Amino acid sequence: MRHPPKKKNLTIHDVAALTGVSYQTVSRVINGMPEVSASTRARVQQILTEVGFRPNMTARQLASKRSTTVGLVTFATSFYGPSQIMVNSEQASKELGLSFMFSGIVEQSTQYIRRAVNELCAHQVCGILIHLPWEVDLRELHDVCRNVPLVAVDSDFGFECPSVFINQESGSREATRHLLQLGHRKIAHLCGPVPWRAAKLRYVGWKKEMKAARLPLGPVVDGDWTAESGFEAAQKLISNHWGKFTAVVVANDQMALGAIRAFEENSIRIPQKISLVGFDDIPEAGFFRPPLSTIKQDFAALGRLSVQCLMEQVEPSRTTSPTPTIQPFLIERESAAKPPNQPGR
Amino acid sequence: MRHPPKKKNLTIHDVAALTGVSYQTVSRVINGMPEVSASTRARVQQILTEVGFRPNMTARQLASKRSTTVGLVTFATSFYGPSQIMVNSEQASKELGLSFMFSGIVEQSTQYIRRAVNELCAHQVCGILIHLPWEVDLRELHDVCRNVPLVAVDSDFGFECPSVFINQESGSREATRHLLQLGHRKIAHLCGPVPWRAAKLRYVGWKKEMKAARLPLGPVVDGDWTAESGFEAAQKLISNHWGKFTAVVVANDQMALGAIRAFEENSIRIPQKISLVGFDDIPEAGFFRPPLSTIKQDFAALGRLSVQCLMEQVEPSRTTSPTPTIQPFLIERESAAKPPNQPGR
DNA sequence: CGTGACTCCGTGACCGTTCACGTCCATTAA
């Protein structure tokens, strides 16, 4: 930070001098204001492109007290969901002509979260998208945001907050329903790590669907999203609960992958003996053995809705739309079939 | 963008008024300058934390003509490599106290690239990390960057440019060597999409290692990184080149996954009949069937080196270190074994 | 010919910081 200042960049004044008008006029053509004659506008425009003028966004933000960059804070970017959210909300921002700042947090503590939000606010983002996979009480966050709008992306904090959700519960119900429709009656659940909101909701979805079908809940074991944990969980299922399930709703695709391996190592064929449905539809899912039936979430839509919701906050022009929710849907492949000893439904 | 200005944020002047000193003094304690007495420093500090003061970065950047945010432009963030680069360079930036702006490009044309770089420059980033998987002539990029330093992250543009690389070629040679050491003599290559630099270099690595072993090149087919293309490529290998290879070096793990499936569908056992080595070590690789031997790249190190290299550019204080290169290494699992009909080497 | 309205454009202040000075006071050396 201790080094000579950079070479000068071109400013609005330079352009003004080059064209022979005042800096204000240049500003006007840059911002497309009407009160400029066609001829001078053309002349200024000409010089503008000729010298490749590029407005200094920091100066503009400072002067106008407006901003066109959105911020995102996320946790656990190494997982599929968070990284998808990151990529897609950037894309959506770009489509609306907004820039994008990102701040990841390495550990889910309020301290780190505060820090990330603070950083983004210091840079005068116009609003913040925040995705935290765990449920966490973040009431205090309003203090640090002050007047910077916040949108929760598939997250739940301790307070009322504009949000956009993926309906995890409904997705999980759909997975369960699929199995039910195939004729399964004893369905286990391979659960994600409990503090995660998505894990909990997917568990609830499975439970509710089973209840709705007036069926007893099958065994539940849990993992930590990784394939390895899925492997171990399936082992447990086999050794502790064998006979008590003919299908399993798995909370994500990676654990499903691990589970598939565990079943295979025990010479349990899928889907002939046990059916499996995953969640996420990661790109590899179609090439597992067998190809995994799974629940797909439309992250592109999530990204779009998120920034849209944020911009509604920033600029509360029209009626605020209700909190949008995205419905995940089933991708049917080959890991789920009719249960054994039962010719059909 | 047409809406009432926000409520006022606290400024350095407010803090000054609250403490009863001049704004300059406040600035001084914020920046840790020495010429402040211990007592006033303490008083200011107190108020600072009390009101939760947060300096306006845009104003600071404007005034100081310095910046502490790094920019990244990437393509194809849906792939493993690019998304890893994104996440890890953000992490590395944060560790150095730098903020992070991101701009993805949806299509690899110079126009889009220019636009992304321009956007970042307009926001006065202190430097730009750029990762483009294709080789592309970007000489003109110096114009648009002007005096903003650029670092190529595992990328090759048409001009001399500070860079940090992953030694793709050496990684691929290692994969090939592993197969060679196991006793394979006829080794095929499943190549990535040709315009990609990584695809080309991995191809070259395989070729060179084969040449070095004085062996003829096995068949080459190519895919597009997806599991699906890997599946198709392996089909071609089987139908057009059967008998001409006992092992295949696959350019990434996803294609390897597809290939595994193709072999399986043709009842060709891996690794008993055909050995396979992948590239990337995606989190799922260890749970393929069989677990995939593959080449791992340390993206965390890449991220760290990238921003480090960038900061050396920004602040050319000490001797510039040579372009750093990361060595990928083999993760040995079970998809590669001795060739059939050959008890060992 | 004066008046208003409208079009086009320039001026000065300001946004929240940093930077280069300048000032004041106390201490020390001559």
Added chain:
DNA sequence: TTAATGGACGTGAACGGTCACGGAGTCACG
């Protein structure tokens, strides 16, 4: 005593834009 030194702080001017004015023309109309 006086000048020089230096520590602690304040002042004014940037930085590159935007915003709210205001002024100079031009035209139509009374």
